[in-house]
Structure formats: C-alpha cells, structure tokens
Amino acid sequence: MRVTKKLLLGSVVAAAALVLSACAPSPDAAGGAAEPGAEGPAEVTVGVITSETGPLAGYGKQYLEGFRAGLDYATDGTNEVDGTALVIEYRDDAGDPDTAVTIAKELIGEGVNILAGSASSGVALALAEQAAQNQVLFLSGPAAADAVTGINEYTFRTGRQSAQDVATAGTFLDDIEGKKITVFAQNNAFGQGNEAAVSAILGAQGAEVDSVLVAEDVTEFTPFAQQVIAGSPDLVFVAWAGATSGAMWQAMSQQGVLDAIPVVTGLGDAATFGAYGEASEKISFLNHYFAGGPDNEVNAAMIERVEADGGTPDLFTPDGFTAALMLVQAVREGAGDVDAMIAALEGYSFGGPKGPTTVRASDHALLQEMYQVKLVAADGALVPELVDTAPADAVAPAEAG
Known part of the structure; x- marks a missing residue:
C-alpha cells in the first residue's frame, strides 16, 4: 500500500x-x-x-x-x-x-x-x-x-528494457533446448542486465548460458573474440553500446566469430550501421526503433x-x-x-x-512492440528494413518482484 x-x-x-x-x-x-x-x-x-x-x-x-x-x-x-x-x-x-x-x-x-x-x-x-x-x-x-x-x-x-530485447531475440530462434548461448557484453549495468535477462528468459527455455564480459575501457577486443570462439557456443547474443561498437565488430569478424557461430544482436542507432560492414549480412538484428518500423x-x-x-x-x-x-x-x-x-x-x-x-x-x-530487422545496401549505405513486428504481449518482460 x-x-x-x-x-x-x-x-x-x-x-x-x-x-x-x-x-x-x-x-x-x-x-x-x-x-x-x-x-x-x-x-x-x-x-x-x-x-x-x-x-x-x-x-x-x-x-x-x-x-x-x-x-x-x-x-x-x-x-x-x-x-x-x-x-x-x-x-x-x-x-x-x-x-x-x-x-x-x-x-x-x-x-x-x-x-x-x-x-x-x-x-x-x-x-x-x-x-x-x-x-x-x-x-x-x-x-x-x-x-x-x-x-x-x-x-x-x-x-524498453533488456528483457524485451532478449525476448525479441528469442523470436529468431527455434529449438534452443540444450543449446549453449554466450552473452558477449560490456561489464556494466547494461551488459550485466542483458546477461541476467538471457539467463532468465532463454535459460528458462532450456539453454545453457555463459558470458564474456568486457570492461568498458577496453579498446582491443581480439582476445575476447577468441574467448568466444574457444567456448564453442551454438549462438552468441551481443549486447553493446557506445563508441567502441565498430572496433568490437571488427574484431568479431576478423577472428571468425561471425562465420563460425550464429550471432544475434540489437540494431543500434544510425551512427553504428556502417560499423557492421560486410558483417551486417551475417547478423540477425532485433530492434527497439527505427523510423521505418x-x-x-x-x-x-x-x-x-x-x-x-x-x-x-x-x-x-x-x-x-x-x-x-x-x-x-x-x-x-x-x-x-x-x-x-x-x-x-x-x-x-x-x-x-x-x-x-x-x-x-x-x-x-x-x-510495447519490438522489431526484427535486417540491414540492406541502399545508395551506398546500409539502411534498416523491417522483417517482422513482435507484438507487445509476445515480448513483455516477466513482472518484477
């Protein structure tokens, strides 16, 4: 009361x-x-x-x-x-x-x-x-x-909150019972929240969840990408924000993570679209908002x-x-x-x-509703294109408390 x-x-x-x-x-x-x-x-x-x-x-x-x-x-x-x-x-x-x-x-x-x-x-x-x-x-x-x-x-x-991102990622996946999912994220409240959400949501569906958490001040991501590869997960969930996104994705691509393992991540703001480069075609994007959604x-x-x-x-x-x-x-x-x-x-x-x-x-x-998105080339740039809409009730987070 x-x-x-x-x-x-x-x-x-x-x-x-x-x-x-x-x-x-x-x-x-x-x-x-x-x-x-x-x-x-x-x-x-x-x-x-x-x-x-x-x-x-x-x-x-x-x-x-x-x-x-x-x-x-x-x-x-x-x-x-x-x-x-x-x-x-x-x-x-x-x-x-x-x-x-x-x-x-x-x-x-x-x-x-x-x-x-x-x-x-x-x-x-x-x-x-x-x-x-x-x-x-x-x-x-x-x-x-x-x-x-x-x-x-x-x-x-x-x-939106991390649980809604994770629930949207789940709409891309089938048959995750017994599969290993690695959360690749920054070691801050945002990243830790995503790790907890993946464990709670996809773990409840039978997935084995572990994580590779990276300090916010890190600028060299090669060893962390190699750590992901060494863990041999069935899927990588990437939760990242801020100015280091481009360097992180470059390392993930160069170390072969995107070729070896399915990767799903949230589509960031427009400033990050170019950072994905050729990797964009290998990533499944969940999305909170883009103007055409x-x-x-x-x-x-x-x-x-x-x-x-x-x-x-x-x-x-x-x-x-x-x-x-x-x-x-x-x-x-x-x-x-x-x-x-x-x-x-x-x-x-x-x-x-x-x-x-x-x-x-x-x-x-x-x-609120959430979106499945892909990046497509248009006029020499990468732009988001709507794949599907996840209704609000389908991605609603579990009630807190």
Whole structure:
C-alpha cells in the first residue's frame, strides 16, 4: 500500500536544512504540488538529466530531440497542461552516476519533484534511488537495465528494457533446448542486465548460458573474440553500446566469430550501421526503433517535428517522445502531486510512436512492440528494413518482484 505524503506547508525553511535523502522537496518551491482540492500550480519544473556529453552523448541527443518534439505534440506547442506551465531544466550528467546524483540533489533541493532522463543504466539506477529517498517522480529514459523496472514506486520506464530485447531475440530462434548461448557484453549495468535477462528468459527455455564480459575501457577486443570462439557456443547474443561498437565488430569478424557461430544482436542507432560492414549480412538484428518500423500517426508526427527542428529520428527518439507524453499525463491528472501522478501513470495506455503502449501497473514496465530487422545496401549505405513486428504481449518482460 502506498503511504500518502503530507504536504509541508509551514516548514519550508526548516525542510531546507534537512539532508536531501531524508526528506521530500518543498511542494511550493519550483511550482510543486498544489494542496488537495486546489487548482493545479501555475507551473511545474521538471529536471531532465541525461548525457549531453560523454560516451553516451549521441543517445542523450536522440532522447532530448524526442522529448522536445513530444512536449510540443502533447501540449499543442504551448508547453502548458491545463493552465500549468511546464518549466524544463536540462542538465548534463556526462554519463556519470555521481554527477547525476549531485544534479538531482540540487534540483530536489530547489523543490523539483519530477525528474526525467538517463541514457546510462548506472545513472538510471542512481536516480531511481534518489527518487525513492526523496519521494519524487522519476521517468527513466533509454537506460535498459532490467533492475530499473520495479525498483520502487516512484520510477517509471519510458523506453524498453533488456528483457524485451532478449525476448525479441528469442523470436529468431527455434529449438534452443540444450543449446549453449554466450552473452558477449560490456561489464556494466547494461551488459550485466542483458546477461541476467538471457539467463532468465532463454535459460528458462532450456539453454545453457555463459558470458564474456568486457570492461568498458577496453579498446582491443581480439582476445575476447577468441574467448568466444574457444567456448564453442551454438549462438552468441551481443549486447553493446557506445563508441567502441565498430572496433568490437571488427574484431568479431576478423577472428571468425561471425562465420563460425550464429550471432544475434540489437540494431543500434544510425551512427553504428556502417560499423557492421560486410558483417551486417551475417547478423540477425532485433530492434527497439527505427523510423521505418512503426506505421502510425504518432510516429509520423514525431518524425515531422524532429525533422522540422533539424534532427533525425533514431533509436532513442521515441523514448524522449514517450517521456513527454507520460509527463503531460502525470501533470494533467496529478497536478504536480507525486502520489496523484504515480496513480495517473500506473496502468496508463496510450498511442505512442511505437503504437499501442501500456505502463504496467505492477512494476512500471513499458509494454510495447519490438522489431526484427535486417540491414540492406541502399545508395551506398546500409539502411534498416523491417522483417517482422513482435507484438507487445509476445515480448513483455516477466513482472518484477
């Protein structure tokens, strides 16, 4: 049962002196929650914390382009929800959890009770902890670690998670009983989350799962590719993100992994397409999003708005767009009150860029369709082409908790 938080009307000054992890923000600072029964506040400030610099800056850019487009779409260009102005504070975490926590504490101390963003899974987990400690709403972004789902009542996903990637990979496979699957991934929250998901999902179908996990600062991947070969798996599931993708795939190709063993991986953003090179024809791609995947009016509207602002829709654009849709729903129904905003989002079903989308009430997973994709040559470049769509219920993650 959720504990209802009392509004701190007469103790703003005293509350400011409390340790952040031990108190909720003052409700009337930065346009916070209105009193029960009152009209919504004049404004609500939202802290968007994501990577504008650092190794995941490209993902942060996609998210922010989608968020701005989604906010324009959901508010008809007004940045207002039923008379409440949405004030957005954009902050760069550089992909560092400690930086993100420092920023979050500053914003919460100023009275902000809605946070959004996080391209990095490590950042998302750290911000989710802050959300619970300070009783603020957190709309987590592209970060895919499964541990974010169900971590607490204050945290909601606005993108997919690793379990949905793995379940989509399973739609490529037949008869995996007794087969050996090696997870090749970075040794971080994202990679570990994928390893756990493969073990839980494909392992439950009878596969033997092991892993080769590589430190994030590694730039020479030959010995790790050789380790994969030496293990003689029946299938390799690759979970990789960031600037080292090209070097990793080159090593996997040069060491013969792609010729010797079936490989399935997630199709990254457009910047990575060329990195696959000739290997693209040997890889089975699961996909979270590309512009030609969904066929619906919301996706078309998102593409139009992003392109009008000079951007290009990409892998994590819908995560930002969806975050804006969920933010507007939360403020419209909850008027800035955290408990009311949580209630407004739990079970919320809506038309998103990827079609029918649902916030699962029990653990705040975001249920959405996924895609099977291949890369094809067109005008001298590799472009994604839709092979099949996996319905949301077919790739839904197991309920957390």
